[in-house]
Amino acid sequence: MAHIGRYLVTAEDCKARSLVVRHYDAVVIGSGIAGLWTTLKLLSLGDLRIAIVSKLSAHECNTYYAQGGIATVVSPEDSFELHFRDTVEAGAGLCNEEAVWVLVTETPKRIEELCSLGVRFESDDEGFKLAREGAHGIRRIIYARGDRTGCEVEQVLLSRVRGAKVDLIEWAFAIDLLTSDDECFGVLVWSEHDGKYMALLSSVTFICTGGIGQLYDSTTNAKVATGDGLAMAYRAGARLADIEFVQFHPTALVERRSQRLLLSETVRGEGGILLNTDGERFMLRYHPMAELAPRDIVSRAIFYEMRRLGKDHVLLDMRSLNAEFIKRRFPFIYEQCLERGYDLTKQPLPVAPAAHYIMGGIEVDLFGRTSIRRLFAVGEASCTGLHGANRLASNSLNEALVFGHRAVGAASEFIADGHPDFDPLALLPSRMVVGKDVDFVHMRSGLQKLMWESVGIVRERQGLDATRxxxxxxxxxxxxxxxxxRAWEVMNMLLVGRLIVESALMRTESRGAHYREDYPIRDDANWAARLVHRRCLSGFGIKVPGEVITVNVIKVRERRLAASD
Ligand SMILES: Cc1cc2nc3c(=O)[nH]c(=O)nc-3n(C[C@H](O)[C@H](O)[C@H](O)COP(=O)(O)OP(=O)(O)OC[C@H]3O[C@@H](n4cnc5c(N)ncnc54)[C@H](O)[C@@H]3O)c2cc1C
Structure with a gap:
């Protein structure tokens, strides 16, 4: 049993650093695509007081690093039904089909809006240029600046937000949600600038904190991706779903740092092939779609090839492509590789899988509503069930656009309501049990190694038990x-890691990104179900220091959360 307190700080801490209290109509935690888009949508509701908080500089997030593009139905050969089918097939029987349909049918409209804000996708006389990625049956990925789609989107949205009447609070770490009776009234934040706590009280709060890649030793994710949103939502009593499904991107450059350079799937879409260190094109042995098979299949194939040959990488070979085309189509990847001493027009690159995306997250309905009133979640931190057990490539930037738009619609009723005034300090524990001195740096790297080795691409009971x-x-x-x-981050990482392990242990089958070597078969009879975590809270405002809780995960038969609007 683990000690997981309801809050990470005490009222005493806050008083000692003279807590700053501010009131808003909406507070948005996170400044990636989900946070910025949600904010712009909120602004369209009228003259609201809005704050966005971001852990580091606003642009430092996964969105900024997104390369490949956004999946959307624009080609005359494509259709909503085809995009739907590819998404559901990749999701390995667990997709919330209602959410998938919403995504595929509403993406084109949101893309139009994105363009009208100034985002420029590459196009020619026939319209958007289209790329192809793994498990897409057709070219349907629109992209910007070659391989810098995320950077284009982030910069345009950020400049719009900076130009608007919004408090953008950077270098501000959201620690915990301020909740009582399953209702959220804002968030407690630490400002690194002045070393002060801030209670941002609000009619509605949006968690847009992104993913969890940094829980793993090797990841494509930005350093902000430590699962803070999931952890704070869980501590507050919100439900988390599908978190055993962590996607490993097959091709990250092998280098000596945890945030690894991603080599987008569009590279393989344009003809890049994978070779093992013996020079064999091995993917043909694993799947008829070869290099363009779903991500989980390619990642596992690479894992097995590396294990069989005792190597830490395979090779991504683009030499058959025209050098000028490579430089024009993948300018960012080309330059980043050159900086690291690789000319990808002339030599194959050493690549290996890396933690990339979490399919699960804070459980929400089709309007971003969590199980806590006034609390919404959008983007990678949320889980509509859309991705099932494995996300289809380029289906996540659009997810933030589509469900962010819907969430703001649903949140407007609470904004009109206003919110009661209350003393945030009354919610916090007055003191906590003092535990041992611990080395958080050591814990962080220990956690990353364990997660990589035992809760990674391939899992089995013994390793999961030991990690637990x-x-x-x-x-x-x-x-x-x-x-x-850094200590709060490690607490969040440990908590989220602990919950992922529990779900991975419980799911005794293999499906999508969750592969158990001791249960290698997909078991629809028992496991066409989702796992949901919900912390048991013993009522309003827990003030028990160092409270002991048991991890509480339940199996939910029905896969869908009904849309109530
Ligand atoms: C290298 C890479 C390439 C990708 N390529 C694509 C692609 O081509 N197409 C696609 O659809 N998807 C792609 N993805 C996935 C996609 O980029 C992400 O899922 C998406 O950008 C997530 O957006 P978000 O707004 O939810 O989170 P993010 O963009 O990660 O933003 C999270 C925000 O939350 C803030 N935050 C976190 N914790 C706290 C805290 N405690 N306090 C305050 N602020 C906090 C961060 O500072 C940040 O501002 C890629 C991902 C990576 C890593």
Whole structure:
């Protein structure tokens, strides 16, 4: 049993650093595509007081690094039905089909809006240029600046937000949601600029904190992706779903740092092939779509080839492509590789899978509503069930656009309501049990290694059990957490890691991105179901220091959350 307190800080801490209290109509946590888009949509509701908080500089997020593009039905050969079918097939029997249909049918409209804000996708006389990625039956990915789609989107949205009447609070770490009776009234934030706590009280709060890639030793994710949103939502009592499904991107450059350079799937879409270190094009042995098979299949194939040959990489070979085409089509990848000493027009690159995306997250309905009133989640931190057990490539930037738009519609009723005034300090524990001194840096790297080795591409009971024990041990060793962003992050990472392990242990089958070597077969009879975590709270405002809880995961038969609008 782990000690997971309801809040990471005490009222005493806050008083000692003179808590700043501010009131808003809406607070948005995160400044990636989900946070910025949600904010712009909120602005269209009228003259609202809005704050966005972002852990580092606003642009430092996964959105900024997105390369491949956005899947949308624009080609005359394409259709909503085909995009729907590819998404559901990749999702390995677990997609919430209602959410998939919403995504594919509403994406084109949101793309039009994105363009009208100034985002420029590459086009020619016939319209948008289209790329192809794994498990898409047709070319349907629109892209910008060659391989810098995310950067284009982030910069345009950010400049719009900076030009609007919004408090953009950078270098501000959201620590915990302020909730009582399953209703959210804002968030407690630490400002790195002045070393002060801020209680941002709000009619509605949006969690747009992105993914969890940094829980793993090797990831394509930005350093902000430590699962903070999932952890704070869980501590507040919100439901988390499908979190055992973590996608590993097959082709990240092998290098000595945890945030690895992604080599987009569009590289393989344009003809790049994979060779093992013996020079064999092995993907043909694993799947008829070869290099363009679904991501989980390509990642596992690479994992097995590396294990069989005792190597830490395979090779991505683009030499058959025209050099000028490569430089024009993938300018960012080309330059980044050159900086690292590789000329990809002349030599194959050493690549291996890396943690990339979490299909699960804070459970929401089709309007971004979580299980806590006034609390919404959008983007990678949320889970509509759309991606099932495995996300189809380029279906995530559009997810933020489509469901962000819907969430703002649903949130407007609470904004009109206003919110009661209350003292945020009354919610926080007055003191906490002081635990052992712990080395958070050591814990962080230990967690990343364990997650990579035992909760990664291939899993089995023994490794999962051992990881669970170690994470329990670390969580139990921590008492009152020091006032330090890095320590809060590690607490969040340990908590989310612990929950992922529990779901991965419970799901005794293999499906999509979750592969159990001890249960290698997909088991629809028992496991066409989702796993949902919900922390048991014993009522309003838990003030028990170092509260002991048991991890509580339930199997939910029905896959869909009904849309109530
Ligand atoms: C290298 C790479 C390439 C990708 N390519 C594509 C692609 O081509 N197409 C596609 O559809 N998807 C792609 N993805 C996935 C996609 O980019 C992400 O899923 C999406 O950008 C997530 O957006 P988001 O707004 O939810 O999160 P993010 O963009 O990650 O933003 C998260 C925000 O939350 C903030 N935050 C987090 N925790 C806290 C906290 N405690 N306090 C305050 N702020 C906090 C961060 O500072 C950041 O501002 C890619 C991902 C990566 C990593």
């Amino acid at each position: 024990s170690q994470l329990e041990h670390w969580l139990s060793a921590i008492g009152h957490v020091p006032i330090d962003v």
